[in-house]
Amino acid sequence: xxxxxxxxxxxxxxxxxxxxxxxxxxxxxxxxxxxxxxxxxxxxxxxxxxxxxxxxxxxxxxxxxxxxxxxxxxxxxxxxxxxxxxxxxxxxxxxxxxxxxxxxxxxxxxxxxxxxxxxxxxxxxxxxxxxxxxxxxxxxxxxxxxxxxxxxxxxxxxxxxxxxxxxxxxxxxxxxxxxxxxxxxxxxxxxxxxxxxxxxxxxxxxxxxxxxxxxxxxxxxxxxxxxxxxxxxxxxxxxxxxxxxxxxxxxxxxxxxxxxxxxxxxxxxxxxxxxxxxxxxxxxxxxxxxxxxxxxxxxxxxxxxxxxxxxxxxxxxxxxxxxxxxxxxxxxxxxxxxxxxxxxxxxxxxxxxxxxxxxxxxxxxxxxxxxxxxxxxxx
Ligand SMILES: Cc1cc2nc3c(=O)[nH]c(=O)nc-3n(C[C@H](O)[C@H](O)[C@H](O)COP(=O)(O)O)c2cc1C
Numbered sequence: 145x146x147x148x149x150x151x152x153x154x155x156x157x158x159x160x161x162x163x164x165x166x167x168x169x170x171x172x173x174x175x176x177x178x179x180x181x182x183x184x185x186x187x188x189x190x191x192x193x194x195x196x197x198x199x200x201x202x203x204x205x206x207x208x209x210x211x212x213x214x215x216x217x218x219x220x221x222x223x224x225x226x227x228x229x230x231x232x233x234x235x236x237x238x239x240x241x242x243x244x245x246x247x248x249x250x251x252x253x254x255x256x257x258x259x260x261x262x263x264x265x266x267x268x269x270x271x272x273x274x275x276x277x278x279x280x281x282x283x284x285x286x287x288x289x290x291x292x293x294x295x296x297x298x299x300x301x302x303x304x305x306x307x308x309x310x311x312x313x314x315x316x317x318x319x320x321x322x323x324x325x326x327x328x329x330x331x332x333x334x335x336x337x338x339x340x341x342x343x344x345x346x347x348x349x350x351x352x353x354x355x356x357x358x359x360x361x362x363x364x365x366x367x368x369x370x371x372x373x374x375x376x377x378x379x380x381x382x383x384x385x386x387x388x389x390x391x392x393x394x395x396x397x398x399x400x401x402x403x404x405x406x407x408x409x410x411x412x413x414x415x416x417x418x419x420x421x422x423x424x425x426x427x428x429x430x431x432x433x434x435x436x437x438x439x440x441x442x443x444x445x446x447x448x449x450x451x452x453x454x455x456x457x458x459x460x461x462x463x464x465x466x467x468x469x470x471x472x473x474x475x476x477x478x479x480x481x482x483x484x485x486x487x488x489x490x491x492x493x494x495x496x497x498x499x500x501x502x503x504x505x506x507x508x509x510x511x512x513x514x515x516x517x518x519x520x521x522x523x
Pocket of ligand 1: 190220382404405
């Protein structure tokens with residue numbers, strides 16, 4: 145399965161690599177820069193509230209925003225009411241979705257307290273009822289050939305039919321149950337396939353683990369085994385280097401790999417991980433100038449999609465991720481940090497200040513200091 149494009153029901157992606165939803169980070173601007181780097185088969189919106197979409201709240205509409213380059217696009221819905229989820233899915237299809245995903249893995253209280261996200265792992269009948277109802281609704285709103293052509297993206301292919309449905313799950317809620325071999329994920333994935341879900345993404349952690357510890361490839365492998373090839377399983381968790389995606393496929397038998405935090409620092413990871421699968425080697429990384437251009441491009445896309453204030457807010461919280469790959473080494477191999485660049489961008493009052501800081505960095509300035517890890521990794 146190494147180097148094989150992923151098939152989602154009737155939809156054939158260009159590669160087997162997917163950009164994960166990361167609430168607050170995987171917006172249209174970020175998806176665009178990942179797509180521009182290459183290798184990305186499918187990108188997902190952050191989790192969307194169907195109620196918000198149906199009411200047309202500004203936040204939900206902004207999160208669901210897409211454009212003709214942002215294809216193919218998966219829209220992820222969360223919630224616990226099958227009927228509302230189905231209406232949300234219809235809305236998403238009517239507003240450009242190529243794939244619909246149901247969030248069954250979010251561990252955040254705000255979501256689980258309302259019985260959505262990974263709380264569904266504790267209520268399998270409800271999880272299946274949602275999948276059944278959403279699948280039924282998608283079957284009632286088939287796309288025309290023209291609509292399909294518009295939302296495929298240049299590299300994807302479609303054999304006709306309705307919008308595919310996927311689900312994103314974790315290994316289970318309880319770590320003790322998982323360790324005892326009683327996790328719900330293998331049975332749930334099998335049952336979801338029976339409901340017409342065309343792929344299941346498995347984040348290889350339990351809800352109790354949140355984002356701690358390491359991803360359990362053995363848990364993903366158990367899900368792969370349980371579905372016996374009926375639908376593809378997409379593995380997810382801790383893919384940070386191009387070789388990690390191939391290693392996950394080898395270790396688990398999954399047919400696709402979803403990458404989240406690895407892409408925040410390395411938006412070209414899809415290109416590299418795909419090339420690694422095809423040739424056993426990754427291309428050389430972008431030059432320092434290209435990395436700086438990529439940051440500028442992100443800022444400008446953010447301005448275009450929203451406004452200067454929001455672009456400033458976003459670059460302020462993301463610069464630590466981008467900066468991870470700007471670190472250089474001196475002649476002795478010692479890392480040269482970029483703390484002054486991060487500080488200059490964090491204190492920028494205008495977009496022009498951001499560009500001026502990047503200019504200074506490009507000219508060899510704003511280097512030094514220690515490297516700090518961004519905090520989103522542990523949220
Ligand atoms: C800040 C943050 C927000 C996230 N938001 C979502 C989300 O909206 N929907 C979802 O299914 N998963 C969400 N996730 C989980 C990721 O999609 C992914 O499963 C997880 O980060 C593991 O993959 P990674 O190691 O490649 O990041 C989020 C993760 C983080 C760290």
